[in-house]
Amino acid sequence: AQTVTQSQPEMSVQEAETVTLSCTYDTSESDYYLFWYKQPPSRQMILVIRQEAYKQQNATENRFSVNFQKAAKSFSLKISDSQLGDAAMYFCAYRNPMNRDDKIIFGKGTRLHILP
Amino acid sequence: GAVVSQHPSWVICKSGTSVKIECRSLDFQATTMFWYRQFPKQSLMLMATSNEGSKATYEQGVEKDKFLINHASLTLSTLTVTSAHPEDSSFYICSARKTGRRDTQYFGPGTRLTVL
Numbered sequence: 001a002q003t004v005t006q007s008q009p010e011m012s013v014q015e016a017e018t019v020t021l022s023c024t025y026d027t028s029e030s031d032y033y034l035f036w037y038k039q040p041p042s043r044q045m046i047l048v049i050r051q052e053a054y055k056q057q058n059a060t061e062n063r064f065s066v067n068f069q070k071a072a073k074s075f076s077l078k079i080s081d082s083q084l085g086d087a088a089m090y091f092c093a094y095r096n097p098m099n100r101d102d103k104i105i106f107g108k109g110t111r112l113h114i115l116p
Numbered sequence: 117g118a119v120v121s122q123h124p125s126w127v128i129c130k131s132g133t134s135v136k137i138e139c140r141s142l143d144f145q146a147t148t149m150f151w152y153r154q155f156p157k158q159s160l161m162l163m164a165t166s167n168e169g170s171k172a173t174y175e176q177g178v179e180k181d182k183f184l185i186n187h188a189s190l191t192l193s194t195l196t197v198t199s200a201h202p203e204d205s206s207f208y209i210c211s212a213r214k215t216g217r218r219d220t221q222y223f224g225p226g227t228r229l230t231v232l
Contacts, residue, residue: 043154043207045223091159097219101173102148104211104221106159 002027004094006107013082014115020067021077021110023092029053032096034068035104036077040088048090051075079112087114118144120212122224129200130232137195137227139210145190146212150221151183154207166193200231 003026013019025034036048051059051068058066063080079086092107119142129135139149147168152160164174164185172185182204184196193212197204207228211221 042225043209044225045160045209045211047220050220095221101165102213103162103165104150108159111157 002029002094002096002105004092004105004107006092006110008110009108010111010113012113012115013079015082015084017082018078018080019082019112021079021090021092021112023075023077023107025073025075025092025094027073027094027096029096029098031098032094034066034075035093035095036064036066036075037091037093037106038086038088039091039109040085045091049077082114084114084116087112118142118212118214118220118222120210120222120224122208122210122227124227125225126228126230128230128232131201132199134196134198135200135229137197137208137210137229139193139195139212139224141191141212141214141222144212144214146193146214147190148213149187149193150211150213151185151193151195152209152211154209154226156207160209163195197229200229202231205229205231 005024032053034051038046038048049061065078067076089109091109094105121140123138149166151163154160163178164172166172166185166187168187174180187193209226210224
């Protein structure tokens with residue numbers, strides 16, 4: 001069974017600095033998707049970034065980028081120039097749409113605090 | 117992106133009553149929707165997968181007679197919590213799968229259920 005592990009329950013970063021959130025996963029599949037979701041206090045799940053496993057190039061969305069290491073099964077999120085609005089819970093997630101049940105498997109989350 | 121709505125956004129009910137939560141995909145058709153439950157400061161826990169025109173698939177440990185799911189159309193899935201008790205109080209989130217070139221699941225804003 002697939003699992004997603006986020007080993008940092010909480011992190012803090014100074015505004016305008018860079019922070020990296022860690023995520024590891026376990027799967028025997030070769031093709032899958034990985035995601036980082038943001039859940040602010042409103043609790044709306046917001047997709048931050050998506051990575052297809054077959055792509056070697058790391059995904060980037062403005063200030064957000066990932067370091068995808070397929071062999072190591074690692075998928076970290078880097079937030080550059082941190083802003084107060086980045087404060088939220090961040091979930092790493094795995095999905096294999098070819099699976100019959102097409103579940104998203106979430107990690108336990110990392111709460112990110114932005115220090116002014 | 118695509119929009120998924122949930123109604124109501126919050127509900128308070130008495131113990132023993134039933135509560136229905138609606139999940140709608142507003143601008144796309146979704147043959148598959150998912151229902152999650154989230155306790156405070158925890159991750160999302162998948163309860164069941166809802167498929168249009170067929171029975172829902174429940175995760176292990178989720179009581180199908182207590183959490184009734186109906187996916188009667190391509191844009192609407194409902195979750196009914198029957199004979200609710202205080203321990204059913206939680207945040208319930210749905211997601212809808214939009215198929216296509218970028219097969220993606222979109223999340224609703226969630227429903228906070230409080231059972232007195």
